[in-house]
Amino acid sequence: MTITDSFFTKWHKECAVFLVLLLPLTACKKQKATQPIPNANFVTVHPQEVELLVELTGRITPMRVSEVRPQVNGYLYKRLFEEGTDVFQGQQLYQVDPRPYQAALKNAQGKLNSDLATFRAQTLKLKRYAPLKNMDAVSRQDYDDTLAAQEATKATIESDRAAVRQAELDLEYTGINATISGRISRSIKTQGALMATNQANPVAIITQLDPVFVDIIEPTVEQLRLRSRLADGKLQTLRGSAHVPIDLILEDNTRYPLQANLLFTEVVTDQETGSVIQRAIVRNPDKLLLSGMYVRAIMHEGMQTAFLVPQEGIMRALDNKPYLYIINKDNVIERREIGLERLQETYWVVTKGIQAGDRVLVSNPTSYSPGQKVKAEEGRTPVGEVPI
Template identity: 40%
Template sequence: MSVVVIASISVLAACGKPPGGAPPAAGTPEVGTLSVQPQRVVFTTELPGRTVPFLIAEVRPQVNGIVLKRSFTEGSDVKAGQVLYSIDPATYKATYENNVAALAKAQATLISTRLKRDRYKELSAVNAISRQDYDDAVASVGEGEADVSSARANVESSRINLAYTRVDAPISGRIGKSSITPGALVTASQSTAMATIQQLDPIYVDVTQPSVALLRLKKAMAQGDLEKSGASAAKVRLRLEDGSFYPLEGSLEFSDVTVDQDTGAITLRAIFPNPNATLLPGMYVRAVLEEGVKDQGLLVPQQAVSRDSTGKPQAYVVGKDDKLERRDLETDRAIGDQWLIRSGLNAGDQLVIDGLQRAAPGVTVKTVPWQAPSVTQATAPSDLH
């Protein structure tokens, strides 16, 4: 009875088809594959840099004197032409008024000498006076005109010095701390600045790039491996000290024409809008620059690429009759968690991603589509990497 029941169950099981088809043959490994497809790859480089003020002006006195008043709040925004300090103007005002009086005297004397010259001219015509007297009168007029010009220059000089007792802001921007207090004595063109003004909107970011990287980029473009990325080539993004990205995009201003002999680097300067003064001078940042574009780039997950005993990269693809083929690769660079393949793979190849433990050339495998692992909130890469 038992033998009959077992035989009946075996016949019924043989008549039914399990869902999903027959199981793979014993010993046939299952691999996850991905169809390699060309895509547009944008090349970027991340370079260290420092923020630099767009404009900077150190405020220094142009005349000597005692500071009577400071007319700004430290750390505030000031406008060009705004009064910052007032220096005692008493001596400069007196000098100015004295020079104005000297000018008036010289002008009055010039009027008298001109009248005398005109009279002597008429008398000399009828030989009423000697020719020498007339020549002396003419020379006196020239001397008087020179005196007037000199007095006028003295007035202008004293006026400028009097105006310098009012120390104005040379540029608009944010002013720092004051090194001078009311009552302090200042001297003309002293080495210590009274205060420093910096324009922060927009703001510069100076970054350095190794000269060898620039040469490699130019070579790739000359060979046709890369193309210029068009109007967006000059766009720059900024990663801040805390790892977050600055919300506003900047643009590349210029590249230095000289290589630093000590570091072998070239300085690049980018400019960023800074309406909220988020970027302050001297901050350490990282600039992300777009270098070029490869229209038909092949990107593959790094886990699909292994290395042989000599360190050369290789990968497996599923060929005819579901058999594995080993390909020797030439990689260009790592972009995120993927390799950019220069040679060794073709568009449409079924690249093996998972199940490489038993992989060997000629092994027959069963393929299933590879699914990229989902990234949970706890394991998501942060901007700090």
Template identity: 40%
Template sequence: MTKHHIPLRPLLASAVAMLALAGCDSKAPPPNMPPQSVGVITLQTQAVKIHTSLPGRTSAYEIAQVRPQVTGVIQKRLFTEGTDVTAGQQLYQIDPSRYQAAYDTARGQLAEAEAGEVTARAKLDRYRSLVQAHAVSRQEYDDALAAEKQAQGQILSAKGQVESAQVNLGYTKMYAPISGRIGRTLVTVGALVTANQTDNTAIVTRLDPIYVDVNLPAITLLRLKRELAQGRIERQANGEVPVTLTMEDGTTYEHMGRMALSEVNVDTSTASVVVRAIMPNPDKLLLPGMYVHAELDEGSDPSSLLVPQQAVSHNTHGDAQVWVIKPDDTAELRQIQIGQAVGQDWLVTGGLKAGERVVIVGVQKVKPGAKVKPEEVTAPAAAAQNNASQNKGQ
């Protein structure tokens, strides 16, 4: 029986050729993917009204503590607690009997002094002619002159006593020092009050207008002054800064006020400056100590840049960043500086300039340096596309 031997070399050559072909097929480059389509918006400068919203507290425009100036017993209370009083309105009556007696005594002493002065002046007049005739000595004349001057001094002293007694008598009537709303009485009829006591008998507070004090960060104040100096922010025509309030319950206060002043010293613990606004309060709706949000209308910036909020993300350090499409249609992730929110946009304070394109649709498709196919869209259309894609994903 004979065996047929198959040649091995041709078989090995065929196998090597097939492996080589297979290797060539695996190393073939993949087909080029087309650039991803993204929606972009081209930034343009525009006029934007600048607002700053800050928390604050209301404080009284005027406040007066009613205290007695003399010692005595309260005879009457002449006001209704919680009502409005006017400056000069009598609030309490202190027993005036002892002060009336002191006043009457002082007037009597004044009358005695005036009578003594009449006698001294008459004697001086007689001695003036007699001394010229040498009927009286010069010493007697000098004594008469001194007596007359002493009588005049006694009159002045007596008048001072009368005025002092009259002032004390007037203090028995306690008046409202300012116009405003008076609170509860802290003393009752029959209570003994003393001069220069530290306790109040009542407090009068002027509520219209009313102050609103807010803490403005010093860095924000510097920015405002710098932008005003550069002409970027235009003041109101009358030079004032309008202020509107949002109440603690979220409602808007119906009256508009104005910024009155800012402190000259920075609080080192908070790095802020107290800014005070004056608000009209005809209905007495605002009371001292209320928590409010004050919005300062700083003016308008005619060359602002706005970027849609949907285009802005934040890195791990909290820095704002956007995807910018360069002129060669490649993407660049760039850090920017943003300020306050203006509607659905952020106010750009640095990192971008007019004419640059920012991705607002399809940001998840973009990679650094990747080629993209930018398509200009508007912000409302971009928001609709984003909402549609989110609903589709759900």
């Protein structure tokens, strides 16, 4: 076999191609070896007594509502109140034309007086008949008939008195009065309108606005969680005590200046929503809370020993289980499965999975991985949108 120049030429070309392909790999290894260790911010967590706050949706309900309706028929003679103002119990609101009822009262009183006169005459007649009956000067039949007529007149008088009382009530009902104190609505009927006792719609509505109820909707799972913590002795105080304060946040995100107090919890669960209604009461001297208004109710449910972890340090796996990253003493990242209680402001209340003195990674933890070496620096980064 003869080695020619073309053989060496071909061999040199193949070696050159191999070296060209090898150079990028060598450069990558050098670049990877010189990659710097990333910085990582952390916060050191310690157990503390955390007040458990639950934010729920509530709706303002008036303590009492009175629908003003006429109790007699007739024409509306006059309206005696200003619409939209506060009225007081017993205050006259309307006046129905009283003249027909005044006439009816006089008629009933006249019949009563007539029957009273008949009764007196029958009584005198019986007094005269009594001695004559024993002497057979008056027949027994006449005496018994007079006595029976007196008893019938006595019954008629009782009926007359009832009729007089009913006529007095009808005349009294021509003045329509407020049954409760509160704020009255606009008037449905105007002067000259016909009022009827069986009309479907009220002529006005009075709503008591101080104090008012707050009906709060709470999921049953929250109640079960509270009962579990109470049974485990984790809570120092719990609802059901003499005073359970509730802060109210109005629709413009302002805090109502007075606290509400929990009254009771319904024992029936809504089958569609899986929730129960809790009723609280709150003073409303300035009439700021109106009937039907929605509020956010923040309930102070007790104290529990837990950790407060910034919300940007909490992540969730594909199965929705929460976890976070811990920077150990060797500045290596470790993954920890944790138990969450609730979100309070910008912190999660963590009840298990971490220990006192742990350094929790808070600087965009999704960009790190377990086992990675970092340069740890204490301090919380600005809160961003973190999956929870």
